[in-house]
Amino acid sequence: MTIREHISLLPYNTFRIDVEAAVVAEYESVGELKSILRTYSGMPVLPVGEGSNLLFTRNFGGLVLRSRMQRAKAVRETAGEVWIEAEAGLRLDDLIAQLADMDIRGMENLSHIPGTVGAAAVQNVGAYGVEAKDVIEKVSVLDTLTMQTRTYTGEQCCFAYRDSVFKHGKRGTCIITSVVFRLSKGGPFRLDYGGLRQALGQDDVSRLSALDVRRAVIAVRRAKLPEVGEVGSAGSFFKNPVVTKDTFAAIKAQYSEIPFFPLEDGVKIPAAWLIEQCGMKGRTVGGAQVWEKQPLVIVNRGGASPGDIVALAQLVTDAVRDRFSITLTPEVNYI
Numbered sequence: 445m446t447i448r449e450h451i452s453l454l455p456y457n458t459f460r461i462d463v464e465a466a467v468v469a470e471y472e473s474v475g476e477l478k479s480i481l482r483t484y485s486g487m488p489v490l491p492v493g494e495g496s497n498l499l500f501t502r503n504f505g506g507l508v509l510r511s512r513m514q515r516a517k518a519v520r521e522t523a524g525e526v527w528i529e530a531e532a533g534l535r536l537d538d539l540i541a542q543l544a545d546m547d548i549r550g551m552e553n554l555s556h557i558p559g560t561v562g563a564a565a566v567q568n569v570g571a572y573g574v575e576a577k578d579v580i581e582k583v584s585v586l587d588t589l590t591m592q593t594r595t596y597t598g599e600q601c602c603f604a605y606r607d608s609v610f611k612h613g614k615r616g617t618c619i620i621t622s623v624v625f626r627l628s629k630g631g632p633f634r635l636d637y638g639g640l641r642q643a644l645g646q647d648d649v650s651r652l653s654a655l656d657v658r659r660a661v662i663a664v665r666r667a668k669l670p671e672v673g674e675v676g677s678a679g680s681f682f683k684n685p686v687v688t689k690d691t692f693a694a695i696k697a698q699y700s701e702i703p704f705f706p707l708e709d710g711v712k713i714p715a716a717w718l719i720e721q722c723g724m725k726g727r728t729v730g731g732a733q734v735w736e737k738q739p740l741v742i743v744n745r746g747g748a749s750p751g752d753i754v755a756l757a758q759l760v761t762d763a764v765r766d767r768f769s770i771t772l773t774p775e776v777n778y779i
C-alpha cells in the first residue's frame with residue numbers, strides 16, 4: 445500500500461482540477477484497506493476509481509482511497525453464459541477489451557467509458573442502450589461502519605439512470621471491492637442506438653463479434669466525446685432530463701423537431717439538444733468550455749478553476765430553465 449498526506453489530486457481526476465487531499469491511500473487487498481481505514485478512522489472517506497465522474501470544488505480534508513486490486517476471473521459457466529468477477533480497481537475498459545477478445549458479450553456497448561469496475565457500479569454507467577445494471581449480478585463491498593464485507597444483489601443496489609444505492613444511503617460507508625457480471629457467449633447485440641448500426645456498416649449482424657461492436661462503439665464515441673487524457677472533462681456533465689408527457693407535449697407544440705425517447709413514466713429529452721437550442725455550444729467561463737461536438741460535456745481547456753466549471757454549469761442550467769422550464773441536474777458528483 446502507499447499512503448501520502450497533503451498531496452495534489454491532479455492525477456486523481458480527469459477534469460484536471462488541482463486541489464489537495466489530506467490523505468491519499470492506495471491498497472492492494474481488503475486487509476490493507478481495513479488497516480488504512482482504522483488508521484484514519486473518523487475522517488470523511490472518498491473512494492475514487494479514475495476520478496472520471498468527479499468535480500473537486502475545493503481541497504478535500506479527508507481520505508481519498510484508490511484500489512489497486514485489478515484481477516478478473518470466471519466464477520461460473522454454462523453452455524450459453526459466463527459469470528465474471530472483477531475487482532473494483534480494474535479499468536472497466538480493460539475488462540471489456542479482454543471480454544471482447546474472447547467474444548464474451550454484454551458489455552461491448554460500454555466500451556471506452558473511462559473509470560473502474562467499482563465506479564461503473566456506483567454510477568450505473570450506460571451507453572448505446574446498455575447500462576451496467578443490465579449485466580451486474582452482484583456487488584461485494586466493505587462496510588466502513590462495521591468493517592464487515594457484504595454482498596448486494598442487483599436489486600439491492602437500487603440501480604436507476606446513472607444512480608445506485610452507493611450514491612445515496614451507502615455513500616461514504618460502502619467501498620466496492622468486486623463486481624460479478626453475468627455475460628453471454630453468443631447472445632444478440634444491442635445495435636439500435638445512436639448511430640451504432642450505421643457505424644458497423646454491414647447488414648449481416650449474425651456474423652458480428654463483440655470485438656466488431658466494441659470497435660464501432662469506440663469510433664462513435666471518438667467522433668463526439670473529448671478524449672480522456674487529452675482534454676480535461678468528466679464525460680456528460682448533465683443527465684438527460686425526463687419530463688412528464690404533458691410537459692413534453694407543450695414543448696413539442698413549439699419545437700416540432702425536438703428529439704425524444706419515450707419512457708414508461710415520461711419522456712427523456714437529450715440535454716445536448718436543449719443546450720444547443722440555447723446557443724451555449726462552445727460557451728466559455730475562464731478555462732471551462734461547453735464542448736462543441738457534444739454540448740452536455742463541459743471541458744477544461746487548461747487551467748480551469750472549479751469555480752469556472754461551476755459557473756459555466758450554472759449558466760447552462762439557467763439558460764435551459766429560462767427557455768424550456770426544465771432544470772438540468774448534474775451527472776458528475778460535486779465533492
Ligand code: EPU
Pocket residue numbers: 570571572573638668669678679680681682683684703714715716717718720736737738739740775
Ligand atoms: N444532440 C444535439 N446536439 C448535439 C449533440 C447531440 O441535439 O450537439 C442530440 C441529438 O438529437 C442526439 C441526442 O442529442 O440524437 C443524443 O446524443 P448522444 O447519442 O450523443 O447521447 P446523449 O444522450 O447526449 C448519452 C449518455 C452518454 C452516452 C451516450 C450514448 C447521458 C447523460 N449521457 O448521451 O454517456 O455515451 O448517451 O449512449 O445519459 C456519460 O455518461 O458520461 C456519457 C458520455
